[in-house]
Amino acid sequence: MAIFIFFAALWYLSLFSQTFFQHRYAAHGAFTMSKGWEKFFFIFTYITQGSSYMSPRAYAIMHRLHHAHTDTELDPHSPSNSSNIFAMMWGTRTAYQQILHNKVEVEARYTKNLPDWGAFDRFANSTFSRLMWVAGYILFFIVFATNPYQYLLLPIVISMGAFHGAIVNWFAHKYGYINFKLRNTAMNLLFVDVLMLGESYHNNHHKHPSSVNFGQRWFEIDPVFYIIKLLNSLKVIKLAYIPKQQMTIS
Incomplete structure (x- = not known):
């Protein structure tokens, strides 16, 4: 039981950090926060x-x-450019590493208002750091796993972020439904997205990239939107406005 609780906790906490801090805040600037809170969320x-x-x-x-060049050859992660999901995941990793280590020239328009903590990122992205976490995960499984089949979850735990990215960047560009006609393949993968905390409303997001609420129709529940509203009321973050849940799409 401990392994499954740990897996679920890591799944959602890791995903929350991605959608709240890296995606909605860093990439799209959907809200602002102080430098102190920014460092807190770096560590979190x-x-x-x-x-x-x-x-x-x-x-x-x-x-x-990705948003500027969706589904073109300049898109760092698109199923249109890969023969299978593993090739896309490897291509995403390569693009990330090139950007992280300044091995590719990036236009100034893509580097405005970014959270930046260079010293921390150098440590967090180091081989030592990653191996330290891997060792910790393996030790946890050794201590708490009650059946050998539970070790099948270990590779997912180690590469959790890659799995989250693959679900959205591969499947939400191949399967789902569309609220908005766009010049790309982005679709809404799930009707009620509890699994991906709103991230699977990919068609909605490509239509309104800076919207803090990824849901658009009455049944499209975005759990993180309500956490953002709470953090805004607590003055941890600041929203320019709080959008109402959209109910106008038939």
Whole structure:
């Protein structure tokens, strides 16, 4: 039981860090926060993502490139450019590493207003850090696993962020339904998205990239939107406005 609780906690905490801090805040600037809170969420993201931690700055640049060049050869992660999901995941990793280590020239328009904590990111993205987390995960499984089949979850735990990215970036560009006609393949993968905390409303997101609420129709529940509203009321973050749940799409 401990393994499954740990897996579920890591799944959602890691995913929350991705969608709240790296995606909605870093990439799209859907809200603002103080530098103190920004550093807090750097650390929170590192702790919750562990061995699959991604620099919010590098993630934001890569994601902005994705929106600017969706489904073209300049898109850092599109099923249109890969023969299978594993090839896309490897291509995403390569694009991320190039941006992280400044091995590719990035236009200035993609680097504005980014969270940046260089010293912390260098440590968090280091081989030592990743191996430390992997060792910790393996030790946890050794202590708490009650059946050998539970070790099948270990590779997912180690590369949790890659699995989250693959679900949205591959499947939400191939399967689902469409609320908005766009010049790309982005679709809404799930009708009620509890599994991906709103991230699977990909068609909605490509239509309104900076919207803090990824849901558009009455049944499209975005759990993180309500957490954002709470953090706004607590003055942890600041929203320019709080959008009402959309109910006008038939």
